[in-house]
Amino acid sequence: MVRNRLRWRVSNHAATALIAVLVGCGGSVHPTTDPGRPIDAGSAALGTSWSLVALPDSQSVVASYPEIFYSQTAWIAAQARSLNIEYVVHEGDITNDSTEEQWDVADHAFRLLDHKVPYALTVGNHDYPGSGAVTSRDTSMFDAHFPPERIRQQPELVDTFEPDTVTNATYAFQAGGQPWLILALEFGPRDAVLAWAEGVLDARPGASVILVTHAYLFIDGTRLDHVAGINQYSNPHDYDQLQLDGTNDGEEMWQKLIAHRPEIRFVLCGHMHARVRLTSQRQAGPPVHQLLSDFQAESLGGSGYLRILTFMPTGQVTVRTYSPFLDQFLTDDENQFVLDL
Numbered sequence: 001m002v003r004n005r006l007r008w009r010v011s012n013h014a015a016t017a018l019i020a021v022l023v024g025c026g027g028s029v030h031p032t033t034d035p036g037r038p039i040d041a042g043s044a045a046l047g048t049s050w051s052l053v054a055l056p057d058s059q060s061v062v063a064s065y066p067e068i069f070y071s072q073t074a075w076i077a078a079q080a081r082s083l084n085i086e087y088v089v090h091e092g093d094i095t096n097d098s099t100e101e102q103w104d105v106a107d108h109a110f111r112l113l114d115h116k117v118p119y120a121l122t123v124g125n126h127d128y129p130g131s132g133a134v135t136s137r138d139t140s141m142f143d144a145h146f147p148p149e150r151i152r153q154q155p156e157l158v159d160t161f162e163p164d165t166v167t168n169a170t171y172a173f174q175a176g177g178q179p180w181l182i183l184a185l186e187f188g189p190r191d192a193v194l195a196w197a198e199g200v201l202d203a204r205p206g207a208s209v210i211l212v213t214h215a216y217l218f219i220d221g222t223r224l225d226h227v228a229g230i231n232q233y234s235n236p237h238d239y240d241q242l243q244l245d246g247t248n249d250g251e252e253m254w255q256k257l258i259a260h261r262p263e264i265r266f267v268l269c270g271h272m273h274a275r276v277r278l279t280s281q282r283q284a285g286p287p288v289h290q291l292l293s294d295f296q297a298e299s300l301g302g303s304g305y306l307r308i309l310t311f312m313p314t315g316q317v318t319v320r321t322y323s324p325f326l327d328q329f330l331t332d333d334e335n336q337f338v339l340d341l
Contacts, residue, residue, distance in 0.1 A: 048313045050084045050175040052210070053306055056293045057270040058106070059096035059126050060301025066105040068304040068325045073112040075324030076306075080117045083308070086175045087156075088117055091270035091293070092124030092187060092214025097131045098141050107145045118154040120171050120184045121146055124214035124271060125239065128187070134239045137186075139167050156182075158204075161196045168193050170200050172207065176311055179207040183264075187214045187271075188236025188247035194257050201261055209264040216250040216269035217292040221276040223250035234271065254280075264288055265341060266309075273297040275321075275334040289339050291319070305330065315341045 053076055061068040076088055095102035113119050126132045127142055143165045151157050151166045161168035168189070171182040181204055183197055201209065218224050218232050226237035226249050236247040248256065250269075258264050262285020269292050278290040295302030304325030310318045321335035322328070330336065 050086045050311050052309045052311070053085055053088045054268050054293065054309065055088065055090045055306050056302065057091060057093035057124065057296045059093040060296040061304065062094065062102050062105045063096040065301050068300060069105060069109045070112070071325040072304050072306055073109045077112050077116045083310070085117055086173055087171070087182060088113060088119040089182060089184070089210070089212045089268060090119065090121045091212060091268055092122040093126040093270060094121065094123070094142070096126050098127055098129060100141070103141050103145045110146070114153065118156050118171065118173070120169065120182045120212060121166065122184045122212050122214055123167055123186055125187050134187070134241050136241055137245055139165050142167065159200055161193055168196065172204065176313065179204070181207040181209045183209055183211045185211065185213040188239070188242045188249065189213065189253065190246045191248065194248060194253065197257060201263060207263060209261070210266045210268065211258065211264055212268045213253070214269060215271040216253065216267055217272065217276060217278060217290055219272045219274035219276065221278050223254055223278070223290070225249060225251035227251070258288060262286060266291065270294045277337070279339070286341065293321070317341060
């Protein structure tokens with residue numbers, strides 16, 4: 001049980017001191033107070049491997065344990081050089097209720113990364129009005145705190161579906177001697193968004209792509225499929241407003257975009273309370289690795305666990321799950337594994 005929950009209001013220059021006064025925890029939980037403590041970067045020599053950090057649904061920590069969210073981004077900033085972190089992505093549900101208070105927490109957390117490590121954000125159903133019910137696709141709260149002008153300070157932002165929001169956006173960068181593209185798509189992307197994504201990929205031939213969207217895999221490791229999915233729930237098609245606007249679930253995204261685009265190498269998602277993965281073959285080209293990570297239903301709103309994907313010069317990708325707040329790895333097969341590109 002966590003006691004003395006703290007609500008932070010901090011200036012940018014003081015944000016890195018937050019971790020020194022983390023919330024007190026009962027039981028065997030002993031959060032680290034040193035965001036700069038390094039971890040083993042893996043077997044590859046520094047400078048020949050690179051990392052991408054994926055932040056799972058932060059809704060519970062933003063709502064109840066903001067200090068845990070700050071510990072994550074402070075640690076990423078401190079480890080950016082030692083782990084050669086090229087990018088950070090958020091898998092959606094940044095907030096729980098899309099309130100001003102919760103967006104302020106997210107704002108402060110990501111300011112720890114501004115001008116240090118580039119990041120790409122995706123919106124989940126809890127980032128729209130309705131506290132998860134999605135009463136509209138209005139992203140004005142998200143846009144007020146993460147406007148395109150702020151994200152464009154990162155030179156990697158190359159395109160957006162709409163000019164006034166990065167709800168659907170693409171980011172280009174070089175890592176490991178090759179071009180990469182992050183394709184961040186909205187919750188239950190519309191057909192027009194998928195068509196835009198096709199155009200973006202056509203315009204960037206030769207780049208390997210990491211697609212990030214909130215809802216894609218179900219808890220059993222199959223794609224969300226409102227037609228053939230067995231005993232599935234929380235599909236984007238289950239939200240009335242999305243039905244009005246048009247939406248696509250995981251299987252539809254696979255059929256309409258991913259299956260015929262061999263440059264898409266990874267799909268990262270959250271939404272469902274599970275850690276599962278699916279590697280799918282295509283008729284042509286390499287396989288695509290689809291990874292779901294969501295810890296929000298665990299203690300302390302997920303205890304600050306995040307995913308570190310380290311791309312090795314051997315063509316393998318090591319995936320590790322680590323909490324800067326607890327200074328602890330999860331080493332079971334669901335949370336630590338190696339993939340072949």
